[in-house]
Amino acid sequence: MSLTFCGGSFQFKNFFYKYKRGRISQNISFKILVNPCIGNSYCRHKRRTSNALFLTSKAQNDNFQSVQTVVKGANTRSPLQDPNSFFRKLFCLLTLFWSGKEKRKAWIWTFVTTSLALATTLYAVLLSFIQRFFWSALSVKDYRRFRNFMGIYLIAVLVGPPILVLFDWTKARMSLAWRQFLTNFVLEKYLSDKKFYRLTFYGDIDNPDQRVAEDIRSFTDRAVNLMCVIFVAFFDLAVFSVILFRIYPPLYWTLLAYSIFGTTVTLYFGRNLSLLNSKQLSKEADLRFALVRVRENAETIAFYRGEKRELTTLLKLFEATVMNMIHLLRYQRNLGFFTTGYRYLINLLPSMVAAPIYFQGKIELGTISQTYFSFNHVLNDLSLIVNEFFSLSAFSAVVNRIENFLSVIEENKTWSSSVSSAGNSIKSESLKISSRTLSIPKLQVENLTIRIPNTSRILVRNLSFQVTPGTNYLICGESGVGKSSLLRTLAGLWNDGEGEISVPPPESTFLVPQKPYIVLGSILENILYPKMENFDTFSNQNISRLLEEVNLSHLMERLGDMNVYVDLSNILSLGEQQRLAFARLVASKPKFVLLDESTSALDEDNERVMYNLLKKHNITFVSVGNRASLLSYHEIVLRLFEDGSWKIENIGKANQVHSFPTGQ
Numbered sequence: 001m002s003l004t005f006c007g008g009s010f011q012f013k014n015f016f017y018k019y020k021r022g023r024i025s026q027n028i029s030f031k032i033l034v035n036p037c038i039g040n041s042y043c044r045h046k047r048r049t050s051n052a053l054f055l056t057s058k059a060q061n062d063n064f065q066s067v068q069t070v071v072k073g074a075n076t077r078s079p080l081q082d083p084n085s086f087f088r089k090l091f092c093l094l095t096l097f098w099s100g101k102e103k104r105k106a107w108i109w110t111f112v113t114t115s116l117a118l119a120t121t122l123y124a125v126l127l128s129f130i131q132r133f134f135w136s137a138l139s140v141k142d143y144r145r146f147r148n149f150m151g152i153y154l155i156a157v158l159v160g161p162p163i164l165v166l167f168d169w170t171k172a173r174m175s176l177a178w179r180q181f182l183t184n185f186v187l188e189k190y191l192s193d194k195k196f197y198r199l200t201f202y203g204d205i206d207n208p209d210q211r212v213a214e215d216i217r218s219f220t221d222r223a224v225n226l227m228c229v230i231f232v233a234f235f236d237l238a239v240f241s242v243i244l245f246r247i248y249p250p251l252y253w254t255l256l257a258y259s260i261f262g263t264t265v266t267l268y269f270g271r272n273l274s275l276l277n278s279k280q281l282s283k284e285a286d287l288r289f290a291l292v293r294v295r296e297n298a299e300t301i302a303f304y305r306g307e308k309r310e311l312t313t314l315l316k317l318f319e320a321t322v323m324n325m326i327h328l329l330r331y332q333r334n335l336g337f338f339t340t341g342y343r344y345l346i347n348l349l350p351s352m353v354a355a356p357i358y359f360q361g362k363i364e365l366g367t368i369s370q371t372y373f374s375f376n377h378v379l380n381d382l383s384l385i386v387n388e389f390f391s392l393s394a395f396s397a398v399v400n401r402i403e404n405f406l407s408v409i410e411e412n413k414t415w416s417s418s419v420s421s422a423g424n425s426i427k428s429e430s431l432k433i434s435s436r437t438l439s440i441p442k443l444q445v446e447n448l449t450i451r452i453p454n455t456s457r458i459l460v461r462n463l464s465f466q467v468t469p470g471t472n473y474l475i476c477g478e479s480g481v482g483k484s485s486l487l488r489t490l491a492g493l494w495n496d497g498e499g500e501i502s503v504p505p506p507e508s509t510f511l512v513p514q515k516p517y518i519v520l521g522s523i524l525e526n527i528l529y530p531k532m533e534n535f536d537t538f539s540n541q542n543i544s545r546l547l548e549e550v551n552l553s554h555l556m557e558r559l560g561d562m563n564v565y566v567d568l569s570n571i572l573s574l575g576e577q578q579r580l581a582f583a584r585l586v587a588s589k590p591k592f593v594l595l596d597e598s599t600s601a602l603d604e605d606n607e608r609v610m611y612n613l614l615k616k617h618n619i620t621f622v623s624v625g626n627r628a629s630l631l632s633y634h635e636i637v638l639r640l641f642e643d644g645s646w647k648i649e650n651i652g653k654a655n656q657v658h659s660f661p662t663g664q
């Protein structure tokens with residue numbers, strides 16, 4: 001019996017982390033699908049296709065009894081042992097396209113492509129008959145018949161290429177349409193509910209970028225090709241089997257035995273190829289990622305003279321890629337010895353079997369030619385697995401990677417589900433920090449405890465405070481104590497822990513990190529990010545005034561046009577980037593702001609300008625930082641300590657206090 005667990009608890013997930021697949025007793029093995037997204041289309045497929053289902057929101061301790069079970073059916077195999085496991089994953093991916101919102105397009109392309117595939121097979125059948133009669137006319141020296149068939153042969157040869165070219169074009173277009181659909185689908189999921197952040201934060205999955213950009217392309221290309229190959233193979237097999245069987249039945253039986261032997265041997269010796277292909281994809285992606293990091297951090301690396309260290313890392317990653325490739329090539333070579341020999345023997349087999357009846361005069365030379373033709377077709381169809389094995393193993397690797405990616409982005413649905421709409425409170429059972437959206441710019445924290453994910457370390461214990469409009473908080477404490485984590489929690493980006501947070505409406509809240517995100521685009525796009533639709537409402541004067549307010553008016557003189565595309569992350573200093581982030585903040589007109597060491601790269605004068613700007617626009621802020629100069633702009637200091645305790649100190653009006661309160 002195979003079991004699938006559905007549930008969102010992180011404890012539950014951690015408990016089973018080591019046992020994603022395993023065995024409970026001789027007849028019961030299990031697979032964990034920590035999946036709280038009941039009702040979701042992708043998961044519905046997964047549940048429909050599992051043999052049994054455990055529905056749970058929370059599993060207590062190590063006790064299996066606490067899990068409610070809904071057993072859908074009994075099967076004596078676990079998904080890992082079940083050879084259908086791959087097909088189930090494939091089925092889930094295929095049905096996304098054929099039953100998704102673009103199903104009409106999908107079916108039209110499928111119809112056109114398979115029709116053309118059929119046309120190419122019919123063309124091959126036609127050609128086999130023309131060849132047969134052509135060669136027979138030659139062998140009996142019948143010139144008139146020869147000339148007639150020569151003409152027909154010529155017409156057939158002229159008609160064929162357009163069909164074949166159209167077939168190739170349709171395959172490519174169908175693959176592109178499918179890729180378009182799947183990429184949109186995956187990207188929408190990936191960029192919803194902050195899943196992309198979560199995947200990066202927890203490192204749940206390797207190289208999501210490669211999965212979106214490369215694996216989907218490879219999947220759709222291979223899927224369309226295989227679909228056509230399999231479709232044509234079935235049709236081909238039926239037609240040419242009849243032809244071959246009618247010519248000489250023993251030839252057909254020999255062929256059948258030969259192909260069964262070839263397929264069995266290939267499957268046995270090639271069983272590890274899919275795993276090696278999958279490993280190759282991740283290793284290539286790791287190397288590419290490391291190269292991108294070198295480019296992104298070029299300045300720092302050059303400053304530290306870290307070339308040697310980077311070279312060692314890159315070569316190590318490349319070495320891993322090469323080693324796996326050597327392994328893969330060795331495997332392919334050994335399998336190739338068999339598959340190539342297997343294919344070459346095909347040239348001899350029909351002659352060996354059919355020659356005796358030809359010499360007995362029972363068949364013509366043209367029939368022998370058609371025997372070759374039909375034999376090759378039938379054998380190719382029956383040897384589909386042998387011929388396409390390398391392609392199939394690469395295909396199974398990408399199916400696994402995409403399916404795995406989709407499972408992970410689907411399973412994280414609760415990431416932001418704890419943040420409810422105005423006035424309502426939702427308490428997620430897996431992630432206990434519940435969040436409530438208020439209609440006023442006020443922030444309230446009650447009994448908040450924050451934990452480091454997957455560990456028992458508590459960063460903050462039972463924290464309660466409230467930030468009302470005009471009361472600005474400064475969070476301070478030693479490095480690593482949890483200041484940024486607290487800010488992330490307030491921003492809804494960190495869910496591990498418990499307690500209750502009431503936050504202002506999202507549209508009136510803003511977060512400024514220490515290293516601002518610089519968009520690929522113009523200054524204007526950077527200032528208006530992420531609300532690109534605000535382009536019209538901001539006049540050039542508004543933007544110029546904003547840049548002046550953050551001491552960046554020189555940028556306009558330097559770049560000339562605020563709409564010109566520039567790589568600002570390379571041009572601007574970190575301090576300038578931080579000031580640009582303040583311009584973005586003011587442009588979005590929030591009422592409440594979270595600042596994570598957002599002025600760390602600024603001199604005190606610029607820092608004062610930024611904080612005064614916030615006050616001028618009546619923005620309430622909670623800052624993180626340890627600089628004494630920050631005290632002047634805040635009314636209350638929240639100090640965090642290593643053991644999870646905390647202290648709130650009212651330091652009164654601005655400029656009254658110039659040193660941090662100490663001790664507990």
Ligand SMILES: Nc1ncnc2c1ncn2[C@@H]1O[C@H](COP(=O)(O)OP(=O)(O)OP(=O)(O)O)[C@@H](O)[C@H]1O
Binds near residue numbers: 201453459480
């Ligand atoms: N994604 C993560 N996974 C595991 N641990 C994490 C993660 N992010 C942060 N931590 C840990 O949580 C602790 C608090 O980190 P945090 O960034 O909140 O500290 P901080 O007080 O802001 O430090 P600093 O002043 O140096 O920026 C650190 O020990 C850090 O290693």
